[in-house]
Amino acid sequence: MALRTLQVAPGFMRFMPKEYQDLVENGPFGRQVKLSDVGTFKEILEEHPMCEGCAMAFFIRLALMGLPNPEHTIMVGTAGCGRMALSQAAIPFVYGNYCDTNGVATGLKRGLAIRFPEQDKDVVVMAGDGGIADIGFSQVMHSWFRKEKFTTVMLDNEVYGNTGGQESGMTCRGTMVKMAPRGKQFDKIDMLGLARTAGVAYIARLTPANPSRVVSTIRKAVLVARKIGPSYVQVYTSCNIEYSIPADKVLDDARQVEKERYGYLEIVSEEAGAYLESVAAEGGEGR
Amino acid sequence: MDGAGNQRVVTPEYMFFEAPRTRSYITGSEAANEAVRRANVDIAIAYPITPQSETMQQVGELYGEGYLKDYYRAEDEVGAFSAISGASRTGVRCLTASSGPGLMRGLEVIASWPGHRLPLVFLIMCRAINAPLSIQPDNLELGYMLLTGNIVLHAENQQDFFDYTLAGFVISEKCEVTLPVAVAVDGFFVTHARGWVEMPSAELKLPGRDGYSEAVPMIDNENPPIRIARDAPIQKSNFISYQMHAAWQQEVHAAQERARPWVARYLDELIEVTNPEAETMIVASGSAVSQSREALRRAEEMGTKLGLIKIKSLRPFPREELRQACRNAKHIIVPEFNCAGWLNREVRATLYGCADLHIADGPRVFGGITMPTEMILEWACPGKQGR
Ligand SMILES: Cc1ncc(C[n+]2csc(CCOP(=O)(O)OP(=O)(O)O)c2C)c(N)n1
Ligand code: SF4
Numbered sequence: 293m294a295l296r297t298l299q300v301a302p303g304f305m306r307f308m309p310k311e312y313q314d315l316v317e318n319g320p321f322g323r324q325v326k327l328s329d330v331g332t333f334k335e336i337l338e339e340h341p342m343c344e345g346c347a348m349a350f351f352i353r354l355a356l357m358g359l360p361n362p363e364h365t366i367m368v369g370t371a372g373c374g375r376m377a378l379s380q381a382a383i384p385f386v387y388g389n390y391c392d393t394n395g396v397a398t399g400l401k402r403g404l405a406i407r408f409p410e411q412d413k414d415v416v417v418m419a420g421d422g423g424i425a426d427i428g429f430s431q432v433m434h435s436w437f438r439k440e441k442f443t444t445v446m447l448d449n450e451v452y453g454n455t456g457g458q459e460s461g462m463t464c465r466g467t468m469v470k471m472a473p474r475g476k477q478f479d480k481i482d483m484l485g486l487a488r489t490a491g492v493a494y495i496a497r498l499t500p501a502n503p504s505r506v507v508s509t510i511r512k513a514v515l516v517a518r519k520i521g522p523s524y525v526q527v528y529t530s531c532n533i534e535y536s537i538p539a540d541k542v543l544d545d546a547r548q549v550e551k552e553r554y555g556y557l558e559i560v561s562e563e564a565g566a567y568l569e570s571v572a573a574e575g576g577e578g579r
Numbered sequence: 580m581d582g583a584g585n586q587r588v589v590t591p592e593y594m595f596f597e598a599p600r601t602r603s604y605i606t607g608s609e610a611a612n613e614a615v616r617r618a619n620v621d622i623a624i625a626y627p628i629t630p631q632s633e634t635m636q637q638v639g640e641l642y643g644e645g646y647l648k649d650y651y652r653a654e655d656e657v658g659a660f661s662a663i664s665g666a667s668r669t670g671v672r673c674l675t676a677s678s679g680p681g682l683m684r685g686l687e688v689i690a691s692w693p694g695h696r697l698p699l700v701f702l703i704m705c706r707a708i709n710a711p712l713s714i715q716p717d718n719l720e721l722g723y724m725l726l727t728g729n730i731v732l733h734a735e736n737q738q739d740f741f742d743y744t745l746a747g748f749v750i751s752e753k754c755e756v757t758l759p760v761a762v763a764v765d766g767f768f769v770t771h772a773r774g775w776v777e778m779p780s781a782e783l784k785l786p787g788r789d790g791y792s793e794a795v796p797m798i799d800n801e802n803p804p805i806r807i808a809r810d811a812p813i814q815k816s817n818f819i820s821y822q823m824h825a826a827w828q829q830e831v832h833a834a835q836e837r838a839r840p841w842v843a844r845y846l847d848e849l850i851e852v853t854n855p856e857a858e859t860m861i862v863a864s865g866s867a868v869s870q871s872r873e874a875l876r877r878a879e880e881m882g883t884k885l886g887l888i889k890i891k892s893l894r895p896f897p898r899e900e901l902r903q904a905c906r907n908a909k910h911i912i913v914p915e916f917n918c919a920g921w922l923n924r925e926v927r928a929t930l931y932g933c934a935d936l937h938i939a940d941g942p943r944v945f946g947g948i949t950m951p952t953e954m955i956l957e958w959a960c961p962g963k964q965g966r
Binding site: 386397407431 | 621
């Protein structure tokens with residue numbers, strides 16, 4: 293089982309980097325960690341090269357705590373800011389071409405199902421709004437239509453952060469960003485509505501303003517994808533660089549945006565709801 | 580149905596060299612499908628396009644009969660090639676296929692497979708690209724494939740398409756190779772025409788993929804060390820990233836080189852030479868080889884001996900073999916089914932400075948036109964054909 297692969301042969305442990313020893317001894321693998329445990333365990337993501345105060349980096353750190361079984365999870369990312377942190381995390385990370393996340397995740401999930409019919413292997417896509425709603429749109433939608441059992445998380449900073457601030461389909465109408473010299477001419481794409489139309493089993497919209505909710509939402513999304521069907525989490529992760537938000541005001545902005553237009557929303561299919569309830573009754577995994 | 584359950588696993592050596600074979604009169608598409616039946620494939624993903632669809636819909640039937648564990652029609656070629664890359668990362672045996680425009684649509688993904696070190700077989704049933712839209716056989720797309728780092732084999736006929744496809748899986752998954760193998764064939768001329776194919780019993784299959792013995796670990800969370808993702812993030816502009824990207828590409832090309840002995844073993848060398856002593860040599864790949872064989876026969880009737888070098892493997896390219904085979908030649912022609920003459924360029928680059936000979940810039944047909952034997956003869960024996 294995968295946990296064993298983390299372990300180091302006894303004689304070699306002392307030659308391993310301190311950080312690795314720490315992961316083996318104090319990592320979140322094979323046990324449930326809670327947000328309130330922060331500081332007592334070695335996190336899956338610590339150092340990363342994202343901008344100071346970046347809400348996306350903060351969200352990713354929280355989301356990784358929400359994974360029910362990180363030792364059996366594979367993350368899929370793509371071009372965009374998020375992969376800079378994801379590629380530093382203590383979890384296998386696949387980074388292919390810009391647009392391919394949901395195709396790659398489909399293949400991963402199906403391949404793993406062939407090789408490990410008895411062991412749940414979770415696949416989680418985490419990509420920017422451009423990666424999900426623009427260039428990757430077709431693969432995202434079709435993975436939902438096909439009811440592929442993995443989680444898609446949109447890191448929605450409402451702009452192309454990594455390429456220097458161009459308009460994305462998720463930018464709000466009227467916003468002046470690069471390549472939208474007269475302000476964006478059309479509405480933010482309704483990916484939540486599209487997810488519902490496509491029959492996604494668990495859909496959530498949130499901001500990182502409430503950290504414990506991030507942890508529990510991701511946990512629910514991954515559990516539903518494991519047993520019921522596709523899940524989609526859309527999170528507002530402001531780009532403080534492109535939207536000129538001072539680093540120490542990032543969470544104030546998140547609270548403000550949550551209040552105005554990005555309120556917490558869950559759309560749960562009947563089957564997914566029943567499943568989450570059964571998990572919660574069994575021992576709180578679905579909390 | 581459990582088709583695969585009724586098959587017996589045999590070694591590649593037994594399958595390729597020892598198992599008794601019987602002859603069937605089948606199309607190229609069917610030949611590829613029969614190879615897949617015996618290849619112990621886990622998953623096939625593709626998007627339909629003429630002339631590829633024949634094979635991939637038959638593979639769907641194989642799935643229905645239990646020969647494959649998973650199969651689906653993707654949303655498009657980018658989706659198909661991305662998904663097959665995900666599946667390959669998990670260590671299962673993978674198949675996809677396309678033709679002309681589909682290949683061009685998915686080229687970004689195809690060109691990323693080798694760098695990610697993904698064993699899989701990619702069947703290419705060649706078809707015209709460019710405008711106006713056409714479904715006809717023209718293999719210009721292979722010119723693009725040559726730069727991608729994929730292994731590229733070019734089948735002449737139905738028999739080759741069977742043999743190369745089956746061998747492709749084994750070559751692709753060799754530890755020192757760990758690369759995708761593209762098996763190309765000219766559309767319609769081979770895919771939709773019948774020919775005799777000798778095949779081992781359908782009750783035999785290759786051993787399954789053993790991801791633990793490949794060059795790069797599978798992504799399955801069972802392989803230590805968990806910390807290292809195999810897809811390197813090197814998008815920083817610094818010397819480490821330049822170095823890494825350079826080393827990565829060098830390694831892909833080195834792996835192509837290391838595939839040589841395996842291609843030679845399973846395809847019976849990278850080239851096949853007929854009449855090695857001839858002064859005029861025809862160098863060809865794919866179905867142009869068959870046309871050239873006919874030209875050899877006709878020339879012989881007229882009292883002229885022409886030579887023929889069949890190129891089986893485009894990547895790795897048989898450089899040394901070609902130089903050796905051309906050492907007595909004075910005149911070389913390169914018949915091709917595309918307007919760019921990609922094989923001609925390969926031949927020129929390989930023979931440059933090696934021999935005192937003339938390499939004609941053709942003959943070529945394109946857009947789906949067949950190549951008349953007369954045309955090859957005109958180029959090969961200019962005087963005799965009034966040219
Ligand atoms: C095929 C392709 N087209 C374009 C790009 C350039 N590119 C890289 S990241 C990016 C935008 C990223 O924006 P988003 O997905 O919203 O993520 P963010 O950086 O904002 O997190 C673009 C256009 C690319 N890498 N590949
Ligand atoms: S550019 Fe924006 S989204 Fe990207 S790391 Fe910086 S703050 Fe975060």
